[in-house]
Amino acid sequence: MKNILKAVVLLLAVTQTASAQSQYQVNSPDKSLSVSVYLKNKALFYTISRNAEKVLDQSALGLVRADQDFSKNLSLLSVSKNEQVKDSYVLQNSKRLNHEYLAQKRIFHLQNAASKKIDVIFQVSNDGVAFRYYFPDRDTDTKQLIEEKTSFHFFANAKAWMQPMSVAKTGWEATNPSYEEYYHKDIAVGTAAPTAAGWVYPALFNYKNTWLLVSETGLDSNYCATRLQQNSAGGNYQIGLPDKREAYTGQNVNPESTLPWYTPWRIIAIGSLKTVTESTLGTDLAYPAKSNINPANFQMGKASWSWIVLKDNSITYDIQKKYIDFAADMHWEYCLIDVNWDRNIGYEKMKELADYAKQKNVGLLLWYNSAGEWNTVKYTPKNKLNNREERLKEFARLQEMGIKGVKIDFFGGDGQSMIRYYLEIFEDAAKYNLSVNCHGATLPRGWQRTYPNLMTMESIKGMEFITFEQVNANEEPLHATTIPFTRNVFDPMDFTPMNLSKIPNINRKTTNAFELALPVIFQSGVQHLAESPEGMATVPAYVKSFLQTFPASWQDTRLIDGYPGKFVVMARKAGSKWYIAGINGEANAKTINFDLAQYQGKKATLITDGNEGLSFTKTELSANADFKISMKPYGGFVIVVEQK
Structure with a gap:
């Protein structure tokens, strides 16, 4: 009996503390990223800061089921302590072979006006923010989701690189959507998508010196794939559900499941362009390999x-x-x-x-x-x-x-x-x-x-x-x-x-x-x-x-330099070799400087464009600290660095 009373007192204390505190922080292990989560007018919101500067403004959280609304009239029951999450895995089909994931985790336990529960789980790593929802109740009746209120609210002077979602049942032989549209590049946030179908993931944004890449992962058979809605007034992008025609014959489109029920992760890679491009959040938060599938069977x-x-x-x-x-x-x-x-x-x-x-x-x-x-x-x-x-x-x-x-x-x-x-x-x-x-x-x-x-x-x-x-x-x-x-x-x-x-x-x-x-x-x-x-x-x-x-898979990947829609210089490692490749997306020649000093003592072979037509030229290089290479208009190069 005493133990029960102690538990009740502890729960009341935690609940009172949760109610009294206005904002909760979840920080990355290196403290560079910080997420603030808070209730405002009984709705749940979050913001994100990088190096103490806010990079994502007040953004909404919440889901609406057919039977219950978890986007308003919410109360916070408790908030878990910060917990460190670690994972390591090997993945050949990736930019990197060996992966290490380290994040701080915090769970927000809430209930709606009908005392039905929902958890919001945040994990913040040095390269980004991930969160998902969880319905912890147990119920064998199928629940249907009708709206996701999740949003990503960017500041007005941010820019975006986004691919429009094609409209279902359009295109050649009515085969859309197929994620086969050109990206709208360097556009103002808040620009409406060309059709009501919205925008696909990943969506790239730039605010001052911070880059943010929005996507989702951890999608299983209990949910649909989502996208960003067409209209984003004030740069506030809300998650959208698929067109009603995007169904397997005679079956459902919107998510439905019995309880308990996890949603996929919403992920935002955040940092320099190099950090975002090298990020592996999309697989770090994905489900591990199925135990009945042996990776060794597939080459x-x-x-x-x-x-x-x-x-x-x-x-x-x-x-x-x-x-x-x-x-x-x-x-x-x-x-x-x-x-x-x-x-x-x-x-x-x-x-x-x-x-x-x-x-x-x-x-x-x-x-x-x-x-x-x-x-x-x-x-x-x-x-x-x-x-x-x-x-x-x-x-x-x-x-x-x-x-x-x-x-x-x-x-x-x-x-x-x-x-x-x-x-x-x-x-x-x-x-x-x-x-x-x-x-x-x-x-x-x-x-x-x-x-x-x-x-x-x-x-x-x-x-x-x-x-x-x-x-x-x-x-x-x-x-x-x-x-x-x-x-x-x-x-x-x-x-x-x-x-x-x-x-x-x-x-x-x-x-x-x-x-x-x-x-x-x-x-x-x-x-x-x-x-x-x-x-x-x-x-x-x-x-x-x-x-x-040239290799079929990579052990490591590094972005050396680049800018979306202008140029890319990337290095990938396979075995003891490094492959450095660059492409120029513009009509003017471009000179790139980068450091080859780390490869001193090794043999470096450059293949680039020749002087005439579509010809090539090959050059043996000396690895030095200040290497310059000129790319022709719409040109490129490959460097192979290996032991002598």
Whole structure:
């Protein structure tokens, strides 16, 4: 009895303290970032400061379920003490192999007017802020979420780099949304999105000398993917839910679940541009690898791919055999065979190609239509994956044939039922040792950590668009220098880069060295390269040698210099080598200074643009403290640093 009384007294004391205190702080381990959380007129808000200067103004917190409102009439029950959170993990499909996460955690326990409970969990690391919601009650009745009040309130003089969300059921064969719009660059905060669909993640902001990158991670089958709403009066961006049409056939869009119930993490990488670009918050807060999926069964790699230049007519037995030989000659791990292979080649002949490829130490990847009523695309194989029984049968058949992975295209949006479809595909494919690449797809949101067989996802206006229209080729330099700071910061991106010769009917704006740098600057578990055997035959032997040996995964990544939409210089480490690559997104030549002193005593080889046309030049460098390199308009370079 005495123990019970003590517990009651302690609870009352904590509650009274929580009620009396107006603001609560959660600081990063190095004290550079500080989050203030507080109730105002019975609604919950937060602000963020960096180095004691506020960088995010009063921003809302709260959720609205169909049965209960957790955005108003809230009371604070208690606040946990600051608790240190540590995590370490290995992830090959990332900018870094070994990851260490350290943060301060604090949980805010609240209830609404009906005494129904909600927790808000904050974790603040040296590179950013993460928070999510939790309904701790237990209830077997399904609850439905109808609105998320979460907002990110930026100051009026901040700038933004943001990709518009395309409207559901628009575009070619009604396949949108596919995260395939160009970023609006260096725009004023508060600028309305061009459509009611809003803006996608990650969204980049700059305020004075602080950069902030907003996204989400830890998305499982209990929630939908979200976005930022179209209108953001005063720079206050509220989270939006998907269009009602973004559903798996006949199923739900908005989140629904029994209780207890966690939401995904909302994450904001914060700091210098270097800190934000090197951040791994997107995987630090993702769920760990599924225990039934062995990462060792799935290999990172590079792939040959005929469709990117030669299109549908190239999907024949003879041409694919040629591209298998191409992959083997380049020492690349894979060959991707695209649309209509089931019609043009067939399963039996594909088994022959798989056997032939195996002899050449090349694995085959096969294209699939995601099927379902969300698109009208005629490409096949179709209707093989959206029924689980049929999907398992198909995956078993592919494993028996010796196929190493699947590319699945034309998904239908961000609704909870569609998210569930993605995750079921990943799990089922893993059972048959099949890797997965999704195109016409949503943002991965850290899934590559949870599902080690997920190699990459498109979720970007990539190289294929450059092959379609000149306007896309004209945009490539600006686009390619924006996405290392946005789309590709947290998640692998299947841009399918690098054309070193010619694209039919297109006047390429970028130089060859710009293109050569892209597979280093862009991170993807499988890098599908947009060059042909004929094109490769035109490049110098040292360029071919570089492409035969450049790595499939990285141990570390550093941003040396850059600015979104202008230029990027990035260094990545593999084994004992460093690969330094730069691209210039502007029409004027650019000279970059950086420090090579840390590489003294090593051999450094520069490949950059030659003096004529699309030529290359190779130079052996001396590692010194003040190294200068000039990039041509829309040009680039690659430096390989290795032991002598």
